[in-house]
Amino acid sequence: MQVNDxxxxxxxxxxxxxxxxRDVLRGMAVGTGALAAPAWLTACSDESTSGxxxxxxxQRGGTIRMGGAGGGATDSIDAHKPVTKLDIARVHQLYExxxxxxxxxxxxxxxxxxxxxxxxxxxxxxxxxxxxxxxxGRPVRPEDVIATYQRILDPKTTASGAQLLSFLDPANGxxxxxxxxxxxxxxxxxxxxxxxxxxxxxxxxxEDYDPKNPIGSGPFAxxxxxxxxxxxxxxxxxxxxxxxxxxxxxVIIDFPDDTARVNALLGxxxxxxxxxxxxxxxxxxxxxxxxxxxxxxxxxxxxxxRVDAEPFSDVRVRQAMRLLVDRQQMxxxxxxxxxxIANDIYCPGDPCYNDSLPQREQDIDQARSLLxxxxxxxxxxxxxxxxxAQGIVEAATVFAEQARAAGVDVQLxxxxxxxxxxDDYLSWPFAQDFWGTRSFLAQVAQGSLPGSPFNExxxxxxxxxxxxxxxxxxxxxxxxxTLIQDAQEIxxxxxxxxxxxxxxxxxxxxxxxxxxxxxxxxxxLDRYGFRHAWLAx
Amino acid sequence: MSALVPPAGDGGVTAPVAGQxxxxxxxSLATGRTRAxxxxxxxxxxxAVVGPFVAPGGETAIVGPPNASEVPGLLFGTDVTGRxxxxxxxHGGISVLWLxxxxxLVGVGAGLLIALLAGYSRTWxxxxxxxxxxxxxxxxxxxxxxxFLAIFQPSAWTVILTVALGHAPRVxxxxxxxxxxxxxxxxxxxxxxxxxxxxxxxxxxLLPNVTGPLMVECxxxxxxxxxxxxxxxxxxxxxxxxxxxxxxxxINEGRTAFTVQPWPVLLPVTAIGLLTVGTNLIADGIARAAxxxxxxxxx
Numbered sequence: 001m002q003v004n005d006x007x008x009x010x011x012x013x014x015x016x017x018x019x020x021x022r023d024v025l026r027g028m029a030v031g032t033g034a035l036a037a038p039a040w041l042t043a044c045s046d047e048s049t050s051g052x053x054x055x056x057x058x059q060r061g062g063t064i065r066m067g068g069a070g071g072g073a074t075d076s077i078d079a080h081k082p083v084t085k086l087d088i089a090r091v092h093q094l095y096e097x098x099x100x101x102x103x104x105x106x107x108x109x110x111x112x113x114x115x116x117x118x119x120x121x122x123x124x125x126x127x128x129x130x131x132x133x134x135x136x137g138r139p140v141r142p143e144d145v146i147a148t149y150q151r152i153l154d155p156k157t158t159a160s161g162a163q164l165l166s167f168l169d170p171a172n173g174x175x176x177x178x179x180x181x182x183x184x185x186x187x188x189x190x191x192x193x194x195x196x197x198x199x200x201x202x203x204x205x206x207e208d209y210d211p212k213n214p215i216g217s218g219p220f221a222x223x224x225x226x227x228x229x230x231x232x233x234x235x236x237x238x239x240x241x242x243x244x245x246x247x248x249x250x251v252i253i254d255f256p257d258d259t260a261r262v263n264a265l266l267g268x269x270x271x272x273x274x275x276x277x278x279x280x281x282x283x284x285x286x287x288x289x290x291x292x293x294x295x296x297x298x299x300x301x302x303x304x305x306r307v308d309a310e311p312f313s314d315v316r317v318r319q320a321m322r323l324l325v326d327r328q329q330m331x332x333x334x335x336x337x338x339x340x341i342a343n344d345i346y347c348p349g350d351p352c353y354n355d356s357l358p359q360r361e362q363d364i365d366q367a368r369s370l371l372x373x374x375x376x377x378x379x380x381x382x383x384x385x386x387x388x389a390q391g392i393v394e395a396a397t398v399f400a401e402q403a404r405a406a407g408v409d410v411q412l413x414x415x416x417x418x419x420x421x422x423d424d425y426l427s428w429p430f431a432q433d434f435w436g437t438r439s440f441l442a443q444v445a446q447g448s449l450p451g452s453p454f455n456e457x458x459x460x461x462x463x464x465x466x467x468x469x470x471x472x473x474x475x476x477x478x479x480x481x482t483l484i485q486d487a488q489e490i491x492x493x494x495x496x497x498x499x500x501x502x503x504x505x506x507x508x509x510x511x512x513x514x515x516x517x518x519x520x521x522x523x524x525l526d527r528y529g530f531r532h533a534w535l536a537x
Numbered sequence: 538m539s540a541l542v543p544p545a546g547d548g549g550v551t552a553p554v555a556g557q558x559x560x561x562x563x564x565s566l567a568t569g570r571t572r573a574x575x576x577x578x579x580x581x582x583x584x585a586v587v588g589p590f591v592a593p594g595g596e597t598a599i600v601g602p603p604n605a606s607e608v609p610g611l612l613f614g615t616d617v618t619g620r621x622x623x624x625x626x627x628h629g630g631i632s633v634l635w636l637x638x639x640x641x642l643v644g645v646g647a648g649l650l651i652a653l654l655a656g657y658s659r660t661w662x663x664x665x666x667x668x669x670x671x672x673x674x675x676x677x678x679x680x681x682x683x684x685f686l687a688i689f690q691p692s693a694w695t696v697i698l699t700v701a702l703g704h705a706p707r708v709x710x711x712x713x714x715x716x717x718x719x720x721x722x723x724x725x726x727x728x729x730x731x732x733x734x735x736x737x738x739x740x741x742x743l744l745p746n747v748t749g750p751l752m753v754e755c756x757x758x759x760x761x762x763x764x765x766x767x768x769x770x771x772x773x774x775x776x777x778x779x780x781x782x783x784x785x786x787x788i789n790e791g792r793t794a795f796t797v798q799p800w801p802v803l804l805p806v807t808a809i810g811l812l813t814v815g816t817n818l819i820a821d822g823i824a825r826a827a828x829x830x831x832x833x834x835x836x
Contacts, residue, residue, distance in 0.1 A: 258793050279604050279617065279794025333603050333619045385779075394603075397618050397780045401597050414779045 058515060062535035063249040066525065067261045067273040071254035075227035078211040079203040080152050080159035085274065085524065088200060089252050090225075092528040093233050094135075095203025095216035098126055098145070099194060103519040103526065105298075105349040105437070107194055111140060111204045111217055115197070121189040121475050126197075128180045133238050134206050135221040142176035147207040149174060163453050164196040164445060189473045191480060195442040200523070219245045219531035228254055239531070246515070246534035265290065265508060271535075272509035272516070274524030275390060278336040284508045293507045297522040298349045298437035300342060301392055303383070303399065303498035304456040309429040311381065315494045316374040322360060322498050323367040324403045330500045334395045338504040344495065345488045348502055349520060350440040352481035354488040364406045371406070380409040381430050386420035389434040395500075396432060426456055437522030440484050444468050448491070457496025464490045512536050561749055565819075565826035574818025581812040585630025592627040596620070596782040604794040613800035617790045626804040629782035633809065636696060636775065637762035644701035645758050648708020649751065653739045655709070656716030667713065670706035678703030678765060686769070692776040700765050704758045711754055715747040722746075749827035756820020760813050767809045784809055 071086035079095045082088045098112035109115070115126045132140040152159040153170040167186045168174070175183045186193065196202070203216055214222045219241070220233035230253040235245050253270060255261035258277040265273045266287065276284055276292065284290050305312035305321060312318050322344055331339045342348070343359055371377055385396035393414060400410040420431075433456055435447065447454045449465060464487050471483035491497070507525045509516060515533040516526040526533075565571045594600065599619045606614040613622040655666040673681070678700070685699040719725065720743060728738050769775045770785020777783050784805035791801030 277793045279797060283796050329599065333599060336603055393779065394618050397597075398599065400780055401599055401618075404597070412779045414773060 056536075058243070058246045058532075058534040059537060060246055060248075060534070062247050063251060064247050064272060064513060064530055064533060064535065065251040065253060065270040066528075066530070067253050067255045067264050067270040069255065069258070069261065069275045071228055071256065073228045075225075075254070076211070077214050077222070077225050077231065079205050079209070079214065079216060080157060080161060080201055082160065082201055086231075086252060086254055088523060089274075089525075089528040090231055090233075091200055091203060092218070092523070093220040093250060093252075093530065094214055094218045094222060095205065096218050097198055097200065097202040097204065099198040100200070101198055101437075101521045103517055103521065103529075105520050107198055111145075115194060117193070117475075119475060121191055121193070121473065122186050124184040124186070124193050125177070126182045126184070128182070129240055130180065132217055132240055134217050135215045135236055135238075136206075137238070138206065140204060140217055141179065141207075142182045144207050145182045145204055146174045146176065147209070148202075148204050151205070151209065152202065160201040161196070161199055164192070164199065164202075164442065167193070189475075191472050191474065192441045192445065195439050199442075220250055223249075230254060241531065245531040247530065250530050265510070268510075271513050272507070272525055272533075274505075274507045276506045276508050277390065278338070278506070281336060281338075281506060289511055290508050291511055291513075293505075293509060293516055293518065293525065294338065295505045295507075295518040295526075296340065296520050297503060297505055298347055298520065299435065299503040299505070299522045300346055300499050300501070301389060301395060301432060301434045301503065302346075302500075303395075304428070304431050304433060305496040305498070306427070306429045306456075306458045307460075307494075307496040308458045311374070311376050311379060312429065312496065314374045314376070316370040317376055317379070318494065318496060320367040320370040320374070320376075320406075321403075321408075323363045323370070324406055324408060325399065325498060325500050326362040326402050327360075327500045329402070330395060330398055333398050334391045335501060335503060338506055339501040340504075342499045342501050343492065344497060344499045345492050346435065346497070346499060347438060347440040347443050349437060350484070351477075352440060352484040354485035354492070356485070357489060357492050360492075362402070367406045367408075371408070378407055378409070380411065382411045382413050384413045384415060384420065384424075384428040384431040386415050386417050386432075388417055388420060388432075391503075392432050392434065399498075426454065428456075431456065437520065440488070441468065441472055444487075459491075459496055461490055461494070561752065561823065561826055565822040568822050568825065570818050570825070571822025574815045574820075574822060577811050577815030578819060579815075581630070581808050581815065582634060584627065584808065585634050588627030588630055592624045594621055594624045596625055596628040597780050598624075604798040606798045606800065613804065614798055616787070616798075616801040617794060622787075622798075622800045622804065625782040625787060625801075626784075626808070629784045629787055629805060630808060632775070632777055632781070632783045633763065633766055633770065633785065633812075636693065636766045637759060639697045640700040640704065640762040640766060641755060641759040643697055644704025644762070645708050645751070645755050647701060647705040648754070649712050649744075651705065651709035652712030652716050652747075653743060656713040657720045657735065657739055657743060666709070670709050673702075673706040674710070678761065679768060682765060682769060683772075683774075686774045691769075691774045694776075696766065696769055696774070696776050700762055700769075703765070704761070708754050708758060711750060712747060715750045716743050719743050719746045749823070753820055753824040753827065756816055756823060760817045760820065763809060763813050763816065767805075 066089065068086040068089055070084045075084060076082060076087050077090055079091060082091045096110040098110060098115060099107050100110050102108045111129060111132060113127045113129045115124060117124045126145065128140055128142065128145065134140060149165060149168060150170045151157055152161050153165055153168065167188050167190045168184060169187055173185050177183050205216055209215065219236050219239045221236050223232040223234050225231040230251055233250045235248050239245060255264060261273050262276060262280050264270045281292065285292055305318050307313060307318065327341045331337060331341060341359065343357060345354065347353055371379055383396055383400065385393050387393050396412055400412055403410045446452055447456065448459050449455065449468065450460045467483050467487040471480050471487065474480040474483060505524050512535055513533055514536055516529060519526045519529065521527050597620065600621050601608045601611065601615040601619050603615060603617055603619045608614050611621050611623065616622050616625060651666050651670065655663040681703050682699045685702065686695060689695045725738060725742050728742050766775065767785040770783045771789045773779065773786065773789065775783060775785060787805045788802050791798065795802050
């Protein structure tokens, strides 16, 4: 049940840690301490950076400018509703949740010192880090923690994390125990509590929080913010990690255009960029002044088949579609090799991930025969695609070509991002989307239950639901894993996703920037980890 | 532009026969400019028309790693999803050609109709038609096209109609002044006095005598059509399937990897550029021939 910082990943319920833990780990290779790290973590942990990187003792001072993808006039700096990647980058600087998933997908304490459950997983006790202060110097109190979750749960806030905290009653579910302790009374037992509070959009803010004057306890304090253009942050001198942050100032600049972002890096206008377009990786790679930062992740861009819509309501059609995919070719072509093959189930980083299921391979004959059994020979389907993330449209194009081999005619319906997320979003019979890295139960809550906000496949399998609900209530890790693996097997056999790969993040920075490491949590640039980045002179 | 009005058989009472068009073409072909334009245009048209039949593979087949400029056995490497660039180039011209040709035909046809109606009515019809075209002229053609394609789902027909809609007012303005000029000639008056219907005068007396500027307009609008159709293809709005080969689309797909693999952009850009220059040279040649004729008659 109990986990502390020296035994990572062995139990996974309560979390406890000391401030300097990351620093100790950082001295060694990240990830070597993981005892039971899943295969996708360990396999490639040492091939993740290319090119020279500064080394030695971190140096103080300087400004790092980061070029980010996406962003626009609707950019936000609100702690609890980041939307674009740049919003996420900003949230990571200003705010910290009680816990967070670290570079190896372990839960580590941030604003909290420890979070522990009772035996039934109904009462959770969080202890706030000693001496933790907000940017304006006020201490972080239990009142602030309670007010934070009340703000998130207030429907008026439209916070990203409200759904995840559905087991928490904002009025009566939280109680101040003493000057540093908060007790959470859940409405149902839930093993999901830790995942729910460790998302980046659950940062702790003061009781009188106002997004116009954004204050948090993160490594950088607010200086200025121009939506769609740039934002500036200054060093938080009172930050709890000793010595961090090393740089004095961080500037985050919007680059909606891929080419402009890469050119800004090559031209020296920024020191680091996220998401190097696949087509330009070799340009950066072959330039000795820059370092590629490649991180394995659990990010996935599935094809989504609605299990309640023709022709996918027939499970044999779904199975056939999955057999059409040449997964290795998908990785090679769509991701230019920057990814790992997947098996139609998600969350490879979850300690309970079911890796005993046989790897599904392309099998045109089997697919043809399944389609024949379903009476769907010469099947014609429309696939709705949209450039919502890098490689999405390319994946659709490659899939259409692969399907042709089995006589399946996939007609590509390319729509604008606005149309894709418009009125028909979540009701396209056959479409695509992109997902980040989560633990299994957290992911299921987001996308695979009838009440999930993004259930694209309209997945509503009674047996699956029972297994997931039982797993969420189950305090014992081993029993929970068995339940989760059974649930995954159901999705493997009859689910509506085609999950062909897990995607590596490819970012780049100047060789003068040190301290950024590969991070499997699925966010760019070491989870925008500028608190431990430094500039070599 | 009214200076471009063709010969009108000064003082003649019968309408001159529509015989000048071959003469005009022949005269314009005598210049090196037109011949060069024709040669260039024919070259690109030949590539686009014959290309699909001689292409080494299927236009959607994945044959190698993405964005590789040097793949054994492939002339120009692969594109963003590992397809043969040369094959896609050979397949990708025909859509640009037939779309631009239809855009030109519909646009010039509509413009000519407006011009014949407005230029030979001398009533409020002329005012209404020309003021309406003025409103359309206030918008750049690409803005109009984007507006309409945002409202209607892009398909080949909506592309043709929106591009043609951009052409029509411009054609109408030029052709109206040509019609106006002819409408005052004696043979038209004579036809009127014989009691001929106005539409038969329009088609029988006016139209044959504005073929010079009409030819120039055709060439000019074809040049613009090629640019617009390729531009809309680049923006993914040409209404074609996204895995279909198309020069405009190829440029867009290849642009982020241009520094690594330039061919998916260079080949279609060169072809579109040549085609535009070629059709423009022809249009220019015809315009000069027509203007030369005009001067001869006038002096």
